[in-house]
Amino acid sequence: MPSSCSHLPRMQQKPVTILYFAWLRERTGxxxxxxxxPDGVRTVGGxxxxxxxxxxxxxxxxxAPGLVRxxxxxxxxxxxxxxxxxxxxxxFPPVTGG
Amino acid sequence: MPSSCSHLPRMQQKPVTILYFAWLRERTGxxxxxxxxPDGVRTVGGxxxxxxxxxxxxxxxxxAPGLVRxxxxxxxxxxxxxxxxxxxxxxFPPVTGG
Amino acid sequence: xxRVLVQAEPFDVGGEYERLLNxxxxxxxxxxxxxxxxxxxxxxxxxxxxxxxxxxxxxALERIAQDAVTRFGLLGCSVIHRFGTxxxxxxxVLVVTAASHRQAALxxxxxxxxxxxxxxxxxxxEHLANGEDVWVEARxxxxxxxxxxxxxxxxxxxxKIRPAAI
Amino acid sequence: xxRVLVQAEPFDVGGEYERLLNxxxxxxxxxxxxxxxxxxxxxxxxxxxxxxxxxxxxxALERIAQDAVTRFGLLGCSVIHRFGTxxxxxxxVLVVTAASHRQAALxxxxxxxxxxxxxxxxxxxEHLANGEDVWVEARxxxxxxxxxxxxxxxxxxxxKIRPAAI
Numbered sequence: 253m254p255s256s257c258s259h260l261p262r263m264q265q266k267p268v269t270i271l272y273f274a275w276l277r278e279r280t281g282x283x284x285x286x287x288x289x290p291d292g293v294r295t296v297g298g299x300x301x302x303x304x305x306x307x308x309x310x311x312x313x314x315x316a317p318g319l320v321r322x323x324x325x326x327x328x329x330x331x332x333x334x335x336x337x338x339x340x341x342x343x344f345p346p347v348t349g350g
Numbered sequence: 351m352p353s354s355c356s357h358l359p360r361m362q363q364k365p366v367t368i369l370y371f372a373w374l375r376e377r378t379g380x381x382x383x384x385x386x387x388p389d390g391v392r393t394v395g396g397x398x399x400x401x402x403x404x405x406x407x408x409x410x411x412x413x414a415p416g417l418v419r420x421x422x423x424x425x426x427x428x429x430x431x432x433x434x435x436x437x438x439x440x441x442f443p444p445v446t447g448g
Numbered sequence: 449x450x451r452v453l454v455q456a457e458p459f460d461v462g463g464e465y466e467r468l469l470n471x472x473x474x475x476x477x478x479x480x481x482x483x484x485x486x487x488x489x490x491x492x493x494x495x496x497x498x499x500x501x502x503x504x505x506x507x508a509l510e511r512i513a514q515d516a517v518t519r520f521g522l523l524g525c526s527v528i529h530r531f532g533t534x535x536x537x538x539x540x541v542l543v544v545t546a547a548s549h550r551q552a553a554l555x556x557x558x559x560x561x562x563x564x565x566x567x568x569x570x571x572x573x574e575h576l577a578n579g580e581d582v583w584v585e586a587r588x589x590x591x592x593x594x595x596x597x598x599x600x601x602x603x604x605x606x607x608k609i610r611p612a613a614i
Numbered sequence: 615x616x617r618v619l620v621q622a623e624p625f626d627v628g629g630e631y632e633r634l635l636n637x638x639x640x641x642x643x644x645x646x647x648x649x650x651x652x653x654x655x656x657x658x659x660x661x662x663x664x665x666x667x668x669x670x671x672x673x674a675l676e677r678i679a680q681d682a683v684t685r686f687g688l689l690g691c692s693v694i695h696r697f698g699t700x701x702x703x704x705x706x707v708l709v710v711t712a713a714s715h716r717q718a719a720l721x722x723x724x725x726x727x728x729x730x731x732x733x734x735x736x737x738x739x740e741h742l743a744n745g746e747d748v749w750v751e752a753r754x755x756x757x758x759x760x761x762x763x764x765x766x767x768x769x770x771x772x773x774k775i776r777p778a779a780i
Contacts, residue, residue: 345583347570369667443752448695
């Protein structure tokens with residue numbers, strides 16, 4: 253019997269890749285990690301809350317003063333935007349290039 | 351008995367140097383000429399009228415369509431500005447540098 | 449002609465001018481902008497490190513370069529943004545635009561550098577002469593400068609949403 | 615640093631960038647503009663001749679370069695304007711500005727080129743491919759562009775009157 257992607261056991265779901273840049277990378281101590289999205293986490297904001305609880309350093313990094321911005325699959329994203337298995341989600345401070 | 355500059359005979363007055371640029375130079379056939387200001391010609395506009403009568407080519411040049419501008423002693427000038435013996439007065443079309 | 453590079457190596461301002469000029473027949477006006485690592489007596493720094501988001505940078509810069517060409521009717525433009533550690537006086541970013549007339553070249557250059565300041569995924573860290581390392585903070589003035597391009601007749605051409613704080 | 619040249623020889627865009635950068639400690643932004651002899655399929659030209667008013671040009675350019683530095687708080691600027699006969703693709707005029715931040719450099723560059731278009735005593739003659747020689751006519755749009763700098767808080771700083779038609 254065929255099953256759709258959303259009904260796969262969690263082990264078989266494609267993980268989400270998480271990237272951190274600038275002081276978020278330094279404070280979490282992580283440049284890249286991956287996790288399988290638990291049920292109920294389907295937005296950028298939801299993922300951020302989940303990640304904040306991942307370690308004391310994560311909590312500290314996301315709680316630090318200063319704005320945190322995000323991109324999903326290399327496109328800037330707001331917190332209400334959806335995150336799906338296999339996505340690449342990046343967290344970073346406001347950009348300062350140029 | 352000393353005499354002021356304005357009472358010198360015309361022969362001893364310093365002449366005005368006249369310069370022409372661009373199509374004014376081409377149409378008058380003159381790049382530079384000089385003349386002693388006659389009595390009553392004391393402005394850029396007066397000088398222009400005087401020069402227009404200097405030769406058929408001068409008349410034609412000053413009558414040609416297109417604006418004519420001027421500078422007195424290397425500073426842009428309007429027609430009511432004074433011209434004095436020894437001045438350098440230039441006539442030219444609107445500038446097109448840059 | 450469109451030329452977009454994200455690189456660690458220095459760029460050659462004169463060479464990029466020649467390259468764009470040669471690639472844009474009929475050009476009458478070229479403008480450029482170079483952002484330079486700044487150090488001054490009030491706040492001496494020994495170096496600046498630029499971090500970027502490699503998977504995103506090249507594509508984002510290509511989109512905005514194409515957008516600038518369309519918006520301002522440019523004959524071409526070059527955008528080169530460096531990453532890595534740079535010394536004071538080194539060029540960080542180069543924008544060159546070519547157009548038939550000057551206003552398009554000047555406006556295209558201002559548009560591109562305003563955009564790069566607010567929407568290109570780069571982050572600067574200053575290495576101060578006193579030994580401290582400090583991440584540069586985004587300036588509200590930069591957001592305002594970039595925002596001005598979102599008014600006017602071309603606002604519907606904007607390629608993407610701006611990131612909101614989350 | 616102020617560098618003003620009126621010359622027949624070509625200028626070196628990359629060399630002038632380096633020179634101004636080296637002459638302006640603390641610069642974070644350099645902008646430039648190059649006006650180029652334009653030839654296109656609609657109106658092919660073989661060359662452009664620039665005539666100027668030698669006694670007036672250098673002093674006028676020095677005044678406006680100094681004015682730009684004061685108005686925009688530039689760290690320095692270079693203005694090089696060529697005269698004589700130039701081939702298509704050759705640079706006619708180069709403006710380079712250096713400032714702490716980008717807006718001053720961009721505004722200073724736009725100001726200088728707008729001014730050069732309307733107030734510097736140069737005249738262009740195009741040598742058309744069909745053999746005709748044509749004096750370029752001044753554009754009303756140029757007067758308008760230069761005029762915009764006369765509004766705002768610095769209008770009293772204008773160095774001189776504009777020539778009126780007589």
